[in-house]
Amino acid sequence: MIRVAIIGASGYTGAESIRIILRHSEAELVYLTALPEECGAVGDVFPQFKGRCDLAIEPLDLDKLSGTADVALCCLPHKVSMGFVPKLLTAGLKVIDFSADYRLKDVKVYEEFYEVKHTDTANLARAVFGLPELLRRQIKDAELVANPGCYPTGALLAIAPLLREGLIKTDSIIVNAVTGVSGAGKNPSSKFHFPNMNENLFAYGIGSHRHMPEMEQIAGEIAGTDVQILFQPHVGPFDRGILSTVYCQPVCHSERSEESHGEKVGSEQLLRLYNDFYSAEPFVQIHKDAPAVKDVAGTNYCHIFVTCVKGRIVCFSAIDNLVKGASGQAIQNMNIIFGLDEKLGLL
Numbered sequence: 001m002i003r004v005a006i007i008g009a010s011g012y013t014g015a016e017s018i019r020i021i022l023r024h025s026e027a028e029l030v031y032l033t034a035l036p037e038e039c040g041a042v043g044d045v046f047p048q049f050k051g052r053c054d055l056a057i058e059p060l061d062l063d064k065l066s067g068t069a070d071v072a073l074c075c076l077p078h079k080v081s082m083g084f085v086p087k088l089l090t091a092g093l094k095v096i097d098f099s100a101d102y103r104l105k106d107v108k109v110y111e112e113f114y115e116v117k118h119t120d121t122a123n124l125a126r127a128v129f130g131l132p133e134l135l136r137r138q139i140k141d142a143e144l145v146a147n148p149g150c151y152p153t154g155a156l157l158a159i160a161p162l163l164r165e166g167l168i169k170t171d172s173i174i175v176n177a178v179t180g181v182s183g184a185g186k187n188p189s190s191k192f193h194f195p196n197m198n199e200n201l202f203a204y205g206i207g208s209h210r211h212m213p214e215m216e217q218i219a220g221e222i223a224g225t226d227v228q229i230l231f232q233p234h235v236g237p238f239d240r241g242i243l244s245t246v247y248c249q250p251v252c253h254s255e256r257s258e259e260s261h262g263e264k265v266g267s268e269q270l271l272r273l274y275n276d277f278y279s280a281e282p283f284v285q286i287h288k289d290a291p292a293v294k295d296v297a298g299t300n301y302c303h304i305f306v307t308c309v310k311g312r313i314v315c316f317s318a319i320d321n322l323v324k325g326a327s328g329q330a331i332q333n334m335n336i337i338f339g340l341d342e343k344l345g346l347l
């Protein structure tokens with residue numbers, strides 16, 4: 001059995017990780033930690049786990065952790081996480097970090113968007129971005145996985161085949177996405193508080209959302225060239241889910257590589273490309289119509305639809321931000337690192 005510690009177990013992604021590990025046949029929870037004021041028996045902190053998990057959530061004790069666990073799912077906020085991850089690695093654990101602290105390779109970009117000095121650049125350099133569909137081989141050998149952001153997961157899966165095939169102008173991409181409120185974690189700001197959120201829908205982070213450089217970095221790696229993405233997030237009055245609509249301009253025939261034979265890209269051809277690209281992927285499904293967040297709620301699936309409209313390529317993806325966008329993807333990564341069936345705990 002893989003022994004799993006969850007650091008920051010009292011939060012939303014901590015709870016989701018507990019839920020998944022409890023039904024995992026080859027992993028067990030051994031240690032759950034939180035700030036002292038959030039500690040207690042799991043069944044008291046989360047009534048849904050009463051009778052299913054005998055552990056207590058305790059303040060982190062690194063001496064206790066060392067030798068007790070094989071892997072830490074680090075569910076802490078960005079900026080906080082980089083204070084804990086080096087200690088978890090030194091304690092001999094593999095670490096899957098949910099925060100943004102190890103995702104951006106360019107420290108300057110991190111410091112600009114997160115407005116804090118990065119304090120663990122040595123581990124940043126060796127962290128692997130944990131998007132299995134694109135980086136499975138690197139994840140397998142990683143000591144530290146930077147679990148992707150929820151928005152980047154949905155957007156990157158939606159456009160990866162187009163970027164890999166060089167089918168779109170890399171400065172033309174617009175990502176328009178709507179998330180459910182759980183994306184903001186358990187402590188809501190006044191904007192995300194129920195009286196404002198109920199029956200409401202609004203844009204935020206205009207031109208400045210922190211997931212924009214993360215999308216651009218990975219999209220650039222897939223395309224092999226710089227990629228510019230205009231990303232506009234919105235939040236809507238539902239618990240969980242992200243629906244992303246991505247608009248792209250196809251490369252003109254004359255600009256495309258010889259291998260593409262200059263064919264006109266049509267909707268049918270796109271669907272074939274996507275079906276081929278993701279044919280071996282257990283958690284990406286290509287659909288014949290636009291996806292919906294309710295269809296993926298509570299699952300690790302990403303549903304995708306791609307089509308052509310007025311000469312543009314339009315891609316849609318739906319994920320559950322807490323599962324494929326966070327805990328499910330982390331456990332998919334854990335399964336890969338430990339050589340287990342990638343689907344364990346996730347079906």
Ligand SMILES: NC(=O)c1ccc[n+]([C@@H]2O[C@H](COP(=O)([O-])OP(=O)(O)OC[C@H]3O[C@@H](n4cnc5c(N)ncnc54)[C@H](OP(=O)(O)O)[C@@H]3O)[C@@H](O)[C@H]2O)c1
Nearest residue numbers: 008010011012013035076077078098099183185186321326
């Ligand atoms: N929510 C999502 O959909 C989502 C998706 C992808 C990635 N993520 C990332 O996953 C991480 C966790 O998100 P979340 O939604 O689970 O957040 P959350 O519900 O706010 O939970 C955060 C956890 O970290 C603990 N914590 C906060 N400050 C701490 C500190 N200074 N020292 C020690 N522990 C501290 C919290 O303790 P308390 O219980 O005492 O507050 C809680 O257990 C974040 O980095 C987030 O960006 C979240």
